[in-house]
Amino acid sequence: MSGGGIRPSMSFSDAARETLKNRTLRHNLGFATRTICSKREKVVAEIADWEQTRTAGSMLKDEALANLEENLLILEEKVVAAGGKVHWAATATQAVEIVAMIAKSHQVSKVVKVKSITSDEIELNDGLAAQGITALETDLAELICQLADDSPSHILVPAIHKNRDEIRALFEAKLGVRAETSEPAALAEIARTHLRQKFLEAKMAVSGANFAVAETGCIGVVESEGNGRMCLTLPEVLVTIMGIEKVLPKWEDVATLMRLLPRSSTAERMNPYTSIWTGVTPGDGPQEFHLILLDNGRTTVLADAVGRQTLRCIRCSACLNVCPVYQRTGGHAYGSVYPGPIGAILTPQLLGMEHKNANTLPFASSMCGACYEACPVKINIPEVLAYLRGKTAKNPAESSAFRAAFWMMSDHRRFSAALKGRRLGVSIVSGLGLVKGWTDSREMPEVPAESFRTWWSKRGQ
Amino acid sequence: MDSKELILRRIRSAAVTPALHKRVPVEKRPASLEAFVERVEDYRATVYRTTRNDIESLLATLCENKQCLTPEQFDFFIFPAQSDKDYSHADLALFDTTITMCAVGIEESGTIVLDSGPDQGRRAITLIPDHHICIIRADQIVATLEEALQRLDPTRPLTFISGPSATSDIELVRVEGVHGPRKLEVILLED
Numbered sequence: 001m002s003g004g005g006i007r008p009s010m011s012f013s014d015a016a017r018e019t020l021k022n023r024t025l026r027h028n029l030g031f032a033t034r035t036i037c038s039k040r041e042k043v044v045a046e047i048a049d050w051e052q053t054r055t056a057g058s059m060l061k062d063e064a065l066a067n068l069e070e071n072l073l074i075l076e077e078k079v080v081a082a083g084g085k086v087h088w089a090a091t092a093t094q095a096v097e098i099v100a101m102i103a104k105s106h107q108v109s110k111v112v113k114v115k116s117i118t119s120d121e122i123e124l125n126d127g128l129a130a131q132g133i134t135a136l137e138t139d140l141a142e143l144i145c146q147l148a149d150d151s152p153s154h155i156l157v158p159a160i161h162k163n164r165d166e167i168r169a170l171f172e173a174k175l176g177v178r179a180e181t182s183e184p185a186a187l188a189e190i191a192r193t194h195l196r197q198k199f200l201e202a203k204m205a206v207s208g209a210n211f212a213v214a215e216t217g218c219i220g221v222v223e224s225e226g227n228g229r230m231c232l233t234l235p236e237v238l239v240t241i242m243g244i245e246k247v248l249p250k251w252e253d254v255a256t257l258m259r260l261l262p263r264s265s266t267a268e269r270m271n272p273y274t275s276i277w278t279g280v281t282p283g284d285g286p287q288e289f290h291l292i293l294l295d296n297g298r299t300t301v302l303a304d305a306v307g308r309q310t311l312r313c314i315r316c317s318a319c320l321n322v323c324p325v326y327q328r329t330g331g332h333a334y335g336s337v338y339p340g341p342i343g344a345i346l347t348p349q350l351l352g353m354e355h356k357n358a359n360t361l362p363f364a365s366s367m368c369g370a371c372y373e374a375c376p377v378k379i380n381i382p383e384v385l386a387y388l389r390g391k392t393a394k395n396p397a398e399s400s401a402f403r404a405a406f407w408m409m410s411d412h413r414r415f416s417a418a419l420k421g422r423r424l425g426v427s428i429v430s431g432l433g434l435v436k437g438w439t440d441s442r443e444m445p446e447v448p449a450e451s452f453r454t455w456w457s458k459r460g461q
Numbered sequence: 462m463d464s465k466e467l468i469l470r471r472i473r474s475a476a477v478t479p480a481l482h483k484r485v486p487v488e489k490r491p492a493s494l495e496a497f498v499e500r501v502e503d504y505r506a507t508v509y510r511t512t513r514n515d516i517e518s519l520l521a522t523l524c525e526n527k528q529c530l531t532p533e534q535f536d537f538f539i540f541p542a543q544s545d546k547d548y549s550h551a552d553l554a555l556f557d558t559t560i561t562m563c564a565v566g567i568e569e570s571g572t573i574v575l576d577s578g579p580d581q582g583r584r585a586i587t588l589i590p591d592h593h594i595c596i597i598r599a600d601q602i603v604a605t606l607e608e609a610l611q612r613l614d615p616t617r618p619l620t621f622i623s624g625p626s627a628t629s630d631i632e633l634v635r636v637e638g639v640h641g642p643r644k645l646e647v648i649l650l651e652d
Contacts, residue, residue, distance in 0.1 A: 032633045059482040066480040069472045082616065088465035140639060141630035157630055164631055184631035188639050195640065200550050216615040226588065226626040226641020233584045234550055244468065251615050252484060255606035258570075258621075266629060269500060270570035273641060274621035275584075281618050284583040295464075299471035308477065 004120030004151050006347050008335025008357035012364045016333040025161050025330050032160050033321045039267035040318065046269070047259065057260045058378040060253045061312035064214075064245075065302065071214040071247045072293060078217020082279020084289040089241075092296050096127035099206060099239055102290055103133050106237055108204045114221060114228045115139035116208025117155060117315060118241050118294060120337040121350075124206065135206065136198060138227035140191050147174040153331030153339060155317035156265050161330050195227065205231035205286070209242040210261070210314070212291075216251050218278040219291065222261060222271050232275050238286035243294050245302075245311040257314065260376035264316035297350035306387045306410075307349050312377040313342055319371035319381060325364055334361060341371035345384040353391045362388035383410050487607040492568040497602050498649065500571025504624020505637055506645040512652045516596070520560065523594060523646060527557040530590060532582030535560070537596075545582050553589040559642075560594040561587055564619075566602035567609045572623045573597060573647065576613060584618055593642040595622070598650045 008015065019025060044050050064071055076086045089095035103111060111128070113119065113135050125135040125146075137146040141159040145152050148170050152158030159167070164182040171179055171190050180186050210222045219240055221228050232238060248257065254276075262271045280289050301307050320326045320340030331339030335357060336347040344365060348358040362385045371381040386409055390402035408414050462470075498508045511519050520539045529542035530553070539560065564576035573595055575581045587593050603609050613619060626641030637643060 028632070035633050056482070056485070059480070060484075062480040063482040066477045068477070069469050072469075072472075088463070088468055090464040090467050094464060138640075139630070140628050144630070157633060159630060160633070167631055184628075184634045185636045185638075187631055188628055188636045192639055196554075199640070200554065213615065218615045218619075224626070225628045225630075225639035227639065229584070229588050229620065230640050233588055244472075250484070252607060252610055255487075255610055258606055262570075268623075269503075270567075270572050270621070270623035272504070272622065272624050272627050274619075276615065276619040276621075278616045278618075281577070284577050284618055285585075293468070295468045295471070299468060299475060302472065302477060303475035308475075 004125075004337040005123045006121050006336040006338060006350055006358075007355070008347070008361070010335065011357050011360040012333060012335070012344075013360065015335055016329040016364070019330050019333045020328060022330075024163065024166075026328060028161055028163050029327055029330050032157070033327050036267050036321050040263065040321070043263045043267055043269055047263070053256060053259055054376055054378050056256050057314075057376055058309075058312055060248065060256060061314075061377050062309075064247055064249050064253075065308065065311055067249065068244065068247070068302065071249055072244060074214040075212055075217060075247055076293075078214070079219075079279055079289075079291050082217055084217075084279035084291055087290060087292045088295075089292050090295045092122035092294075093127075095122050095241055095292050095294050095296070096124055098290075098292055099124060099241070100128055100131045100133060102237065102239055103128070103204055104131075106204060108133070108237070110134045110136060110202070111204045111206050112136050112138050112198060112202040112231050112235065113142070114205065114207035114223065114231045115142045115158075116206070116241065117152070117337050118208045118243050119206060120152060122241070122294070122296065124241070136195075138195055138199070138231060139223075140188060140225060140227075143191060143195075144170065147171070151332065152337055154320060155315050155338070155340070155342075156320075157317075161332070195230075199227075199230040199234055202231070202235045204237040204239070205235040207231060207238065207240045209240050209246055211254065211257055212242060212247045213251050213254065214247050214249050216278060218251075218276050220254065220274060220276045222258075222274045224266065224272045226273060229273055229275055232277065233285045235286055237288045237290075239290045239292065241292045241294055243296075244298055245313075261314055261316055264314075264318040264374070264376040297352075300352070301346075301349045304349070307345070307384055309379050310342070310345050310349060310384060312379055313346065314377060316376055318374040318376065322370040322374045324366055324368060324370070329364070334364065336361075341365065341381045341385075342379070345379075345381055345388060348388060348392075353388065359388075359392040362392065386410075487605050489608060490604050492566075492602045492604040494568075494599060494602060494649065494651075497566055497568040497571060500568070501573075501624070501647050503571060504627075504645075506624050506647055508647045508649060510649045510651055513650060516648065516650060519648065520594070524558055524560070527592070528555065529558045529560060530556040530586055531560050532562075532580055532586065534579040535562075536580070545586050550585060550589060553585055556590040558592040558594060559586050559590045560596070562596050563601065565609045565612050566597045567606055568602055568604045569606060570623060572609075572621050574609060574613060575620045575622065576617045577619075578617075584620060587620070588641060591642055592644045592646070593622075594646045594648065596648045596650060599652075
């Protein structure tokens with residue numbers, strides 16, 4: 001399971017059947033997701049105009065994507081003007097090759113890494129290992145996954161599936177140290193001691209990026225532990241791999257992003273450390289900086305008018321924490337470093353809907369809509385799920401039913417009209433009812449005489 | 462065709478409808494020092510409120526028996542602090558405490574921002590020693606992130622600091638202190 005990547009080796013339902021057997025996992029996940037959801041509600045409630053902030057976030061990302069070519073070219077120009085180098089990677093393989101080439105040009109056989117899902121997406125660690133270069137994860141959770149030869153199961157807290165006793169046992173076995181207790185503070189201390197010397201000796205670091213700003217050429221990394229600052233500041237050479245969708249047009253956009261991101265991810269007003277830098281600064285930090293702009297399927301997502309909103313994602317993981325499916329199956333069932341609701345739409349779009357396991361992911365949902373409500377940049381995940389289901393349906397009846405469902409759900413007036421008239425709703429339900437497989441595990445509900453929406457609007461009068 | 466041309470061609474052929482986001486300017490309002498202090502303390506950092514008259518005796522207490530480091534430009538007297546002179550990273554690890562000024566403070570999130578100015582020094586000096594004392598003047602505190610960004614120069618290396626180094630990676634329990642300074646003390650100069 002090591003190395004991450006985004007290619008599921010089995011269908012979601014088969015993988016979920018396995019992970020659901022693990023009771024410790026379900027206990028750990030249930031506890032962790034409940035904790036973070038209740039904390040998040042408090043810090044979100046502090047923002048008087050949270051809905052407006054979400055709208056601003058979604059609109060500025062849409063603007064960034066609408067002018068993506070221009071934004072990337074300005075970003076490149078600014079980074080180069082500040083003494084950095086910019087590389088373009090159309091595929092994962094190309095990106096790994098560029099990192100390896102930079103390492104070799106400095107005779108470096110070990111690199112330290114800041115947590116980066118993008119680097120997990122392109123399976124950077126395995127790719128570098130094949131060329132004799134060791135990549136050392138320095139984020140606590142990524143270190144835990146690396147030592148356990150395990151893959152991340154959550155975007156924000158990749159080792160959420162492990163509890164303190166499991167981590168203590170892992171550290172004792174792999175680092176040859178004795179932990180006094182299983183207290184998280186004691187375990188964090190072990191990681192600190194283990195990594196300190198490695199930071200001081202590292203010649204080259206690899207990071208991801210939470211954002212870049214086109215008009216200024218600066219790059220931002222958001223983190224908590226200080227391992228990010230160590231990697232971004234101490235080595236002589238820094239390589240940052242960034243998905244092309246992470247670029248923001250203007251410096252002021254960072255304010256909106258930083259108001260949304262920490263609250264939605266760690267449920268904090270602000271994460272402990274955010275580093276922002278532009279190219280190289282003489283006498284301060286790495287004196288050689290490389291920015292790799294990664295496509296790896298993103299332009300295909302961009303070309304899809306419905307799926308494109310997926311690229312607004314700021315990788316906060318709020319949708320995972322609220323998802324009833326993720327809470328029970330855990331991240332590994334999704335077979336990709338992008339798990340949960342966002343993974344269920346991102347992974348199959350990056351790989352293409354013909355990928356036989358990835359195309360089962362849009363079915364990993366109860367369509368409850370909690371993900372859409374939690375999303376700080378208003379990605380309508382249920383809409384994209386229904387749309388992708390329509391693309392993968394196995395027979396024409398199923399396919400047309402999903403297409404009709406998507407057509408109806410994508411417009412609230414249509415949806416209301418359908419529920420009022422019951423005719424379209426009934427025809428979709430009966431259309432699905434004809435399809436064997438769907439009704440094996442689902443009861444087709446009776447269509448009520450009056451829809452909830454109608455009842456609600458009457459009640460208000 | 463090279464990768465750059467290929468990616469740009471794919472973006473062009475995606476033909477995304479132009480979208481322009483109307484950015485609404487955030488209303489400026491005076492910052493509340495009380496709210497700033499409360500939020501910095503929420504991160505389990507310590508805040509001292511003092512004046513120019515009393516800061517040196519406060520620093521003397523906080524730095525007692527510690528190997529202290531200051532940036533090259535530093536306005537207050539601390540005995541026996543060393544001024545940063547291109548120490549190697551390994552040398553920096555021998556210091557207990559670094560004392561710096563900062564560029565901006567943000568009330569809404571309880572954040573201090575360093576911009577590597579001469580009174581803050583290069584980034585490594587506030588990273589490697591385990592204890593950071595950061596001095597902020599009341600007039601450096603702004604209400605919102607937007608105002609902070611307006612005051613900052615994005616081409617300088619910036620570090621936004623909200624409390625000491627922390628992790629929530631094990632069972633989502635917050636633990637202060639992993640790799641960055643485990644102890645953060647903020648001195649608010651009110652005159």
